[in-house]
Each structure stands twice: as C-alpha cells, then as structure tokens.
Amino acid sequence: MSAALHILVRGAVQGVGFRPFVYRLAQTLGLSGWVLNDSDGVTIEIEGDADQVQHFLHQLQHTPPPRAQIDQIEATWHPPHGYTTFQIRPSLPRGMPTTLIPPDTATCPDCLAEMLDPLNRRFGYAFTNCTNCGPRFSIIAALPYDRPNTTMRAFVLCPACGAEYGDPVDRRFHAQPNACPVCGPRLAFDVVGEAQSPTTPPLNAALTALRQGQIVALKGIGGYQLLVDPRNAEAVARLRLRKHRPAKPLALMARDLEQAAALVQIDQVAAELLTSAAAPIVLLPRTPQPSIALADLVAPGHPYLGVMLPCSPLHHLLLRSFDGPLVATSGNLSDEPICIDDTEAHQRLGQIADAFLSHNRPIERHVDDSVVQVVAGIPRMLRRARGYAPLPVPLPATPPSTLALGGQLKNSIALSIGPQVFVSQHIGDLHTLEARSAFERVIHDFLRLYAAQPSLIAHDLHPDYASSQMAHTSTLLPDARRVAVQHHHAHFAACLAEHAAPGPALGVIWDGTGYGVDATIWGGEFLFGDVAASQRVAYLRPFTLPGGEAAVREPARVALALLWEILGPASLEQEDLAPLAHFNPTQRSLLLRMLQHGLNSPRTSSAGRLFDGVAALLGLHLQVSFEGQAAIALEHLADPHESLAYPFALEATTAPAQSAGGVTCVPNPIILDWRPAISALLADLRRGVAPQQIAARFHNGVISAICALARHIGVATIALSGGCFQNRHLAEGVIRQLQAAHHHPLLPRHLPVNDGGLCYGQVAAMLSTTN
Ligand code: ZN
Ligand code: ZN
Ligand code: FE
Numbered sequence: 179m180s181a182a183l184h185i186l187v188r189g190a191v192q193g194v195g196f197r198p199f200v201y202r203l204a205q206t207l208g209l210s211g212w213v214l215n216d217s218d219g220v221t222i223e224i225e226g227d228a229d230q231v232q233h234f235l236h237q238l239q240h241t242p243p244p245r246a247q248i249d250q251i252e253a254t255w256h257p258p259h260g261y262t263t264f265q266i267r268p269s270l271p272r273g274m275p276t277t278l279i280p281p282d283t284a285t286c287p288d289c290l291a292e293m294l295d296p297l298n299r300r301f302g303y304a305f306t307n308c309t310n311c312g313p314r315f316s317i318i319a320a321l322p323y324d325r326p327n328t329t330m331r332a333f334v335l336c337p338a339c340g341a342e343y344g345d346p347v348d349r350r351f352h353a354q355p356n357a358c359p360v361c362g363p364r365l366a367f368d369v370v371g372e373a374q375s376p377t378t379p380p381l382n383a384a385l386t387a388l389r390q391g392q393i394v395a396l397k398g399i400g401g402y403q404l405l406v407d408p409r410n411a412e413a414v415a416r417l418r419l420r421k422h423r424p425a426k427p428l429a430l431m432a433r434d435l436e437q438a439a440a441l442v443q444i445d446q447v448a449a450e451l452l453t454s455a456a457a458p459i460v461l462l463p464r465t466p467q468p469s470i471a472l473a474d475l476v477a478p479g480h481p482y483l484g485v486m487l488p489c490s491p492l493h494h495l496l497l498r499s500f501d502g503p504l505v506a507t508s509g510n511l512s513d514e515p516i517c518i519d520d521t522e523a524h525q526r527l528g529q530i531a532d533a534f535l536s537h538n539r540p541i542e543r544h545v546d547d548s549v550v551q552v553v554a555g556i557p558r559m560l561r562r563a564r565g566y567a568p569l570p571v572p573l574p575a576t577p578p579s580t581l582a583l584g585g586q587l588k589n590s591i592a593l594s595i596g597p598q599v600f601v602s603q604h605i606g607d608l609h610t611l612e613a614r615s616a617f618e619r620v621i622h623d624f625l626r627l628y629a630a631q632p633s634l635i636a637h638d639l640h641p642d643y644a645s646s647q648m649a650h651t652s653t654l655l656p657d658a659r660r661v662a663v664q665h666h667h668a669h670f671a672a673c674l675a676e677h678a679a680p681g682p683a684l685g686v687i688w689d690g691t692g693y694g695v696d697a698t699i700w701g702g703e704f705l706f707g708d709v710a711a712s713q714r715v716a717y718l719r720p721f722t723l724p725g726g727e728a729a730v731r732e733p734a735r736v737a738l739a740l741l742w743e744i745l746g747p748a749s750l751e752q753e754d755l756a757p758l759a760h761f762n763p764t765q766r767s768l769l770l771r772m773l774q775h776g777l778n779s780p781r782t783s784s785a786g787r788l789f790d791g792v793a794a795l796l797g798l799h800l801q802v803s804f805e806g807q808a809a810i811a812l813e814h815l816a817d818p819h820e821s822l823a824y825p826f827a828l829e830a831t832t833a834p835a836q837s838a839g840g841v842t843c844v845p846n847p848i849i850l851d852w853r854p855a856i857s858a859l860l861a862d863l864r865r866g867v868a869p870q871q872i873a874a875r876f877h878n879g880v881i882s883a884i885c886a887l888a889r890h891i892g893v894a895t896i897a898l899s900g901g902c903f904q905n906r907h908l909a910e911g912v913i914r915q916l917q918a919a920h921h922h923p924l925l926p927r928h929l930p931v932n933d934g935g936l937c938y939g940q941v942a943a944m945l946s947t948t949n
Contacts, residue, residue, distance in 0.1 A: 182211070182225035182258040183235060189249035190278040190569060191220045191242075192323045195309030197266050198351040199243045205347075207234055210261035215269040215322055219278075225258040245283060245310055245455060247569070266346055269322045279315055279323070279627065281565050282399050282545060284457035284489045286311035288349060293491055294498075299338065304381070304492040305363045305539065309353045311455070313490075315568055315603075316400040316545045317355060321627060325354045329540040336361035363539035365492070370528050384535040385499050393417050395509055395523060395531035399490050400545025400564050400603070401516030402509025402523045404531060409502060411473035417505065418475060420530040422512045424803045427477035429459045429484040429547065431506040433497040438485050440469045441503065447552050456565025457489040458548035460557075470502060481814050484549060489564065492537075508546055513607045515616040518544045543623060544616065545603045553906050554913050559930050560904065562590065563603040568624075570598035571928050571938060574678040575945055581621070581655065582636040582940035583645040585665065585692075585933040587805070589617060591645075592937035593624045593632065599941050600628060604934060608644035617644065621654070632658055636940035639664045639839040640693035663940045664839030665692025666700055666900065671709040671840075672939030673897040673931075677924045681708025684715075684891045686884055686912070689900030689932070690730070690786030690805060695838045699723070701784030701900070702850065704887055710946035711840050716828075716848035716887055718783040719743070724772040726780050729787065733808040734760040734800040735769065736791035742773045744853050754864070756797030785902050788852060792876050795859065796869045806901065812873050813905045820874030824855035826883035828890060840943050850887060855879045881911040888921055896923045901932040 187196070192215050200213040200222055209226035224234055235253055242248055285293075289306045292298045300306045307313065320327040335343055339358050342350035350356045357363060367380035369387075376383050384394050391413035394405045404421065406413045408430055418424055432438035435449060442462035444452065451460050461482045477483055486506070488494040497504065508516045509527055517523035518541040524534065549561040559566070575597060582592040589605045602620050606613050624630070637649035639662045649660050663671075669692075670685030685705040694700035695714070702718025721743050729735040737757035741749030750766055752758050761769065772779045786809060793808035794800050798815065802808050829849045836843050855876065862872050888896050896916055903909045909925060916923040929935035 179228045180226065180258050181228035181231045182223070182256055183231055184254045184256055185222040185224065185235070185238070186218060186220075186252040187222070187238070187248060187250075188219040188252075190245075190247040190280050192278075193280045193309065193314050193354060194245035195243040195349070195351070196220050196246055198309065198346050198348070200238070201264060201266055201346040201351075203234060203237055204264040209234055210264050212261070212265045212267045214267040217322060223259070223261070225261060243310065245280070247278070266352075269324055278570065279318055279321070279568050281456065281567060281569055282313045282316050282489075283311050283455040283565065284487070285491050285494060289491065290494060293494065300358055302495060303359050303362070304365055304490075304495055304537070305355075305357045306491045307353060307355050307357070308349045309351065310349065312353070312355050313399055315543070316564075317539070317542050319542050323354060328354050329542050330355045330357070333357060333362055333539075363537045365535065365537050367533065367535050369533045370531060380535060381495055381499070384496065384533065387533045388500060388504065392532035393420070393530060395527045395534045395536075396492070396496075396506075397520070397523070397534075397536040397541070398493070399541075400543070401518045401541060402527060403506050403547075404509050404527070405496075406505045407502065408472050408476045408505045409470065411475060414473045414475045414505065417507075417530070421507070425478055425807060426804045427480050427482075427484060428505045428507045429486060429549075430476070430503045431486050431488060431493060431497060432503040434487060437470075437503060438487065439465070441465060441472070442483050442485050447555065447557065451550055451552075451557050452485070452487050454565070456548060457487055458550045458565055459484040459486045461549065461551040461560070476505060479811065479814070486547060489547070506547075514610050514612045515606055516544050516546055543603075543620070551904075551906070553909050553925065556927060558925065558927050559934075560932065561588070561604045562601065562930060562934060567603035568600050570600045571676060573597045573599055573675050573942055573945065574680070577941055577944040578634050579630065579632040580634040580636050580941045580944045581625070581630070581632040581658070582937040583621070583638075583649050584937035584940070585638050585645060586640070586643040588930065588932050588934040589613075589645060590934050590937050591617070591621055591624065592941050593628060593630055594941045594944075595628060595630060599938055600624065601929065601938055614644050617648070621648070625655075631655070634658055634944055635660050636663055636944055638662065638668070638693065638936065638940075639695075661944065662839045663943045664695060664841040665936070666703045666705060667712050667840040668936045668939035668943060669899040670705050670707075670712055670897055670939070671942040672929060672935045673899040673924055673926050674709050675938070675942035675945075676926055676928055677897075679895050679897070679924060681895065682706060682893055683708065683895035683897050683924075684888055684893050685712060685897040685899065686888070687900045688785035688902035690784055691782075695836055695841050695843055696834070699780050699782035699784055701782060701786055702788065703783065704848075704850075704891070705841065706891060706893070709942045711842070714841055714843045714847060715891060716850060718785055718788060719849050719851045719853065720781045720783045722773055722776060722779045723782050723784075723787065724769050724779045726778060730790075730805060732801050733757075733790035733794035736787050737794035738769055739773065740788070740791045740795070740852075740856050744857060755795060757794045757800060760800045785900070789902065789905075792856070792859065792873075795856075795863065796872060806904070809902070809905065813877070813907050815870055816873040816877045816907050817868075817870040818874070818907070820871050820878065822871070822875045822878065823882045824858045824875050824879030826855050826879055826886075827851040827853075828886060848887070848890070850883055877907050877911060880908065881915055884912050885915045885919060888916060889919060894920075894922050896921050898923055898925045899931050899935070903931045
C-alpha cells in the first residue's frame with residue numbers, strides 16, 4: 179500500500195548534513211519525494227510503501243546526523259503525489275526565520291584524517307571542513323544558511339569542490355564553507371614592522387616564530403588569538419606585560435587528549451567536553467606530576483588550568499608541528515572585545531604581537547572561546563560563546579517577544595522568539611568604548627538575523643549600566659515597552675527557567691554587585707518566589723564599602739570595613755593584621771573618616787566582597803587586578819578535609835517595604851550576620867591556625883548558614899546563582915548539604931551562573947508580563 183507524509187523538522191538542522199542524510203535514507207528505502215531547507219528548518223515530502231515511509235520517520239527521529247539537534251518533528255499523512263524520484267530542492271527564501279543558526283564546530287574525525295593524509299587533496303589544508311564540522315555562526319551573514327549568505331561568498335568553488343557540493347551522497351553536499359587549496363582561503367604570515375612577508379610558507383614561519391619565543395596573533399574561528407610558548411617564562415611575561423594582564427590565568431591549547439593529560443587531570447566528563455564538537459576551554463585540576471614544565475606565569479598560583487583542544491584545522495596543523503602546548507588567549511587588550519577585522523587587528527594587536535598568522539576568510543562576528551567547568555559532576559558554562567552560541571535555551575512557557583540587554587559585566591544579550599531564547603555570544607564588560615560598540619553591533623545583528631520586532635526591552639534596574647542606558651535610547655525599537663528587572667531576581671529567574679522549575683523556590687543569589695531595590699549595593703541575597711516575582715526574605719548583614727569601586731580593587735579596604743562593623747574605631751589598631759599593615763597612617767585616617775561618615779562609601783550586602791575581605795584578612799590579595807581574584811585564592815586555599823565551621827547568626831530585623839524590578843522587600847527580613855564568623859576567624863588567626871584551615875572553616879560556615887536559612891524558609895527547591903557559585907568548594911558543599919537535608923538544589927548549567935546569564939533571566943522574568 180502506498181502512503182505519503184509531509185514532514186517539518188525544526189531545530190539545528192541546517193548546515194549539519196541533514197538533507198544528504200534524508201536523501202540517502204530515502205534512496206535506501208526506495209522512497210520518492212523531496213527535501214529542502216526553509217526558514218522553518220527542513221521540510222520533507224516522502225512517499226512510497228507505507229511500511230517504508232513509517233520506517234523513514236522512525237529513522238529520522240532516532241538516527242539523525244551527529245551534529246543535528248532536532249527540537250520538533252511535525253508529520254502529516256496525505257494522499258501521494260506520485261513522485262518518481264527523490265530530489266533535494268533549492269532552499270526557499272525566508273519567511274519567519276525560526277531556524278536555528280548552528281554554532282561553529284571543531285574539525286570532525288573524517289576531515290582531520292583527510293588533512294593528515296599525504297595522498298589527499300586537502301593534505302595540510304588549514305580550511306578543511308564538511309557538513310559535520312567547520313565554521314557556521316562566525317561566517318553567516320544572513321539566513322537562510324547558503325553560501326552566498328556567508329563570508330565564503332567570494333570564493334568560487336573549483337570543479338572538484340563543486341562536484342562534492344552537488345553530490346547528495348557526498349559528505350560535503352551543500353557544505354557551505356566547502357574549500358580546498360585550489361579554491362579556498364589561504365594563510366598569510368607577516369612580521370610586525372616589516373613590509374615584506376617572508377618567503378617561507380606561512381605555517382612554518384609562524385612555527386619558527388613561536389619556537390623563538392615570539393608572540394603570534396592568530397586569526398582563529400571567531401576572532402584573533404594570541405599564541406606563545408607556555409614553557410618560555412620570558413615570552414609569557416612579555417605577553418602579560420604587553421596585554422596589560424598581570425595575573426588572570428591564560429588558557430592553553432593542547433594537541434590532543436594525551437598532551438592535555440600531561441598538564442591536567444582528565445576524567446570521563448572532562449574528556450567528553452574537551453573532544454566535543456564545541457571544543458571549549460575546560461578548567462581542570464593540574465596533574466600532580468606534570469611532564470610539561472609550564473612557566474609559573476601561565477596561571478600563577480592556580481591549582482586549575484584552562485585547557486582546550488584544537489577547534490579548527492589551522493589549530494590542528496599548528497599543534498601537530500609544535501612540540502608542546504600553546505598559550506591561546508583572546509586577541510585583545512585586557513578587557514576589550516576580541517579583534518575580528520584584519521586591519522583593526524593589526525592596529526590594536528600590533529603592540530602586543532611580534533607576528534601575524536592570518537588568512538583571507540572574513541569573520542562575520544566575534545565569537546570568543548567558551549569556558550566550562552565541572553561542578554558536582556556536571557559541566558557548567560562560565561563563558562558561553564564558540565560552539566554554543568547562538569543555540570537557544572528554551573523557557574518553560576512563551577513570554578511576550580523580548581530583547582534583553584543583560585548587565586554591565588560579562589555582558590551578553592538575549593532575544594526571545596516563541597518559547598526559545600536566543601542568547602548571544604559573550605560580549606564582555608561594557609567599560610570600554612570598544613565593548614560598548616560590540617554590544618550595539620550584537621543587538622542589531624540579532625534583530626536583523628532573526629528579523630525580530632520585540633515588544634519588550636528588558637534591562638537591569640541599575641540606572642548607570644551601559645546596557646540600561648542603551649535600553650533607554652529612543653532609536654532602539656521605539657515602540658517597545660521598557661521593563662527593568664532587579665539584578666538578583668534576573669539571576670534567580672534564569673536558574674529557575676533553565677531547570678523549568680515552577681516555584682515557589684528560595685533563591686540563594688550571591689554575587690559581587692547588583693543594584694538593589696533600596697538603591698544600595700546588594701549581593702548576598704535570599705529571594706523567595708518564582709520567575710515572575712520574588713520577595714527579599716533575607717540577606718547578608720550589610721557593611722560599608724570605603725571608596726566604593728576602589729574597594730573592589732583593594733580587598734584590604736573590605737577587610738578593614740568588616741573589622742569596623744565588629745570593633746568600630748578600634749579596628750584601626752589591629753596592626754598585626756595584614757590589611758592594616760598594608761595602609762600607611764595617612765591612608766588609615768582617611769579610611770577611618772570614610773567609615774565614620776559614610777563618605778563615598780556605599781552600604782552593601784555583597785557576598786563577593788565578604789569573600790574578598792576574608793581573603794585579605796588572611797593576607798592573600800590585598801590588591802587585585804581582576805574581580806574575584808582574592809575570592810578565588812581563598813577557595814583554592816581551603817582544605818577540603820577540614821570539618822569545623824565558623825558560626826553565622828540568623829536575626830530578625832525590620833525594613834521598609836518597597837518594590838521594584840520584580841522584587842519586593844518584606845518588612846521583616848532575616849539578617850544573616852557574618853560577624854560571629856569573622857570574630858572566630860580572627861581568634862584562629864591569632865592562635866596560629868593554618869590559613870588552609872581558616873579558609874575551609876569560613877567556607878564551611880557559609881555553607882551551613884545557607885542551609886540553615888533554607889531550613890528556616892522551609893521550601894524544597896533552592897536555586898543557587900550569582901558569581902559566587904563559580905566557587906566549586908562553595909557550590910558543591912551547598913549542594914551536598916542541601917541534598918542531605920532533602921532539599922532540591924538547582925545550579926545553572928547551560929548559561930553562566932555569573933552575569934553572563936542575566937539576559938536570559940531578564941527574559942524569563944517577562945513570563946507573566948502581557949504586552
Ligand atoms: Zn568534517
Ligand atoms: Zn576547491
Ligand atoms: Fe550578578
């Protein structure tokens with residue numbers, strides 16, 4: 179009996195070899211009809227023997243191509259049209275573009291084998307790719323995803339590549355970036371300050387430069403990277419000096435798993451992450467006996483290293499000829515966005531790099547390397563970009579169509595279409611002009627790519643964030659309603675929405691800084707509610723931050739502020755403590771006046787600052803060059819075998835009832851008082867207890883305090899979010915204790931727990947809003 183199906187496949191199904199797969203399947207089963215890409219995804223007409231059609235549908239659902247991500251299959255039976263063959267039809271022009279743009283993916287094993295085969299025509303070719311791998315998001319200029327809409331449009335396929343492109347059974351059938359040494363992009367090498375390029379092949383010239391300890395700027399997938407030999411201490415120091423990055427750890431790229439294992443400990447989860455199509459940077463503990471001697475400056479004092487495997491053919495070729503791993507850090511000056519444009523790269527990176535290894539395939543948009551860490555056995559995103567963006571993260575329901583502009587630090591933006599939230603690649607801290615223009619570019623890029631006209635713009639409650647100010651520019655979607663979302667509520671909503679947890683839940687939202695409903699700086703918050711609204715039921719006891727932002731850069735100030743809350747003016751006399759010894763008498767009297775009169779000294783309940791202050795009391799980092807540096811050192815110091823915990827107190831207090839941005843301050847919140855913990859810490863310090871024990875007792879105290887509060891509130895679901903939960907010791911400890919007490923803790927996974935996840939939470943907070 180003959181039957182026919184009309185099938186609509188939605189999801190990441192373009193640019194992943196879906197149509198050749200469908201074609202081959204139809205051929206094998208002796209079915210006729212057609213397949214095409216359209217803006218909904220892939221549409222299929224299939225007809226023939228009823229059993230075989232049924233079998234076709236089953237195979238489609240259960241054995242799709244490896245890179246495909248099917249969200250939905252809609253199949254409707256109808257009378258057969260009487261097709262005699264099966265065809266791949268040209269893509270239809272766009273209607274409503276709900277199609278997913280695929281992320282850039284690392285080289286597949288087939289392509290790698292071809293590049294390494296001396297008899298293959300792509301032997302040693304740095305731009306080899308196929309429908310299962312290669313650049314996507316970084317080269318797509320418009321939808322639908324066809325070659326003329328990519329930065330490959332200028333390269334005319336040679337006959338051999340054209341034949342592959344047109345052959346439905348070939349792995350490169352309609353592989354838009356298909357290329358070979360005859361027709362595709364080419365490498366170029368030039369030395370900074372020299373007009374003439376050397377005559378040696380570019381790859382060899384770059385390898386020679388790296389072996390000599392030079393810094394090479396490499397045009398990668400989503401932007402320039404800076405490469406240097408990590409075993410060469412002088413070279414690494416030079417990179418740090420020129421990049422204005424004194425201490426933040428540098429990422430490494432290793433040739434393969436085996437070489438990575440010479441640096442870090444790799445378990446099953448880590449191995450899968452490293453070799454995944456996304457090929458992110460994974461933070462992993464150093465091996466106790468490394469067989470590769472890295473310069474200390476690569477990650478000074480860090481027990482963890484950020485390691486990735488080659489994510490493109492060019493990286494594979496470099497790493498296979500270099501006799502060790504390479505530092506591969508973003509091609510930028512400190513916190514600016516990475517360079518993608520060749521001319522701009524030469525201007526901005528010319529002061530840092532000694533040489534450039536570039537090529538003539540343009541990069542459409544910046545996409546940084548992603549960073550992932552494993553917490554409680556599960557990979558968690560720290561920076562979401564290459565390999566993941568712009569794949570959507572679903573919401574449990576459909577909000578009004580929303581553009582969310584995120585926060586100020588680690589910014590990313592989000593756009594909702596139906597229940598899907600398209601989260602942009604990591605943009606970065608919006609302090610510099612460059613970052614702010616990248617931010618604007620990404621906003622317009624997203625609105626154009628997805629042809630969206632959102633009815634809402636969601637932004638942070640902080641009036642001074644560049645993202646909040648952008649929300650209020652009249653030229654951006656003039657008809658859209660502006661909605662402010664309180665910072666910690668956005669963190670809370672993001673965590674709940676990602677886990678499709680309906681609430682009510684308790685949100686333990688701990689971070690460095692977020693603008694509060696009462697216009698003070700919040701950061702040690704306990705929110706009770708759901709994605710739409712929450713109540714501030716408890717918070718860390720506030721303290722004074724002498725000098726505001728200056729205290730973020732100088733944790734010694736925070737330490738002094740903590741002492742002030744316990745000892746008052748006598749805190750200035752604790753000269754045996756490292757933070758006091760750090761200040762000269764003039765500075766001390768200035769700080770004293772600031773604390774006494776609150777001059778330029780905001781009140782804060784920031785948990786991030788509390789960790790900074792404790793680190794400073796232990797003399798770890800009295801000054802920092804990046805946010806979180808002191809707290810990270812405190813985490814790494816903590817002895818995991820210590821069982822004692824410093825006491826925190828829960829106290830009832832009263833507060834004015836006020837609300838904004840989805841958060842209501844209850845009139846009778848609980849104060850989590852950290853003063854008993856700091857007093858116990860000071861006693862230990864003076865008794866000569868080892869700092870490893872002290873750091874652990876502080877962490878243990880915080881963990882117990884959070885669990886005590888969860889018990890007090892008495893709700894099952896506990897959403898953990900905010901930058902403090904990047905701290906593994908804290909996150910894993912809280913999860914373990916909450917589970918033991920039969921709570922249900924949730925920690926973000928697909929989106930960063932830090933401010934990179936705010937935009938998604940801002941959209942989630944719109945779930946109850948009507949247009
Ligand atoms: Zn491939
Ligand atoms: Zn070719
Ligand atoms: Fe935050």
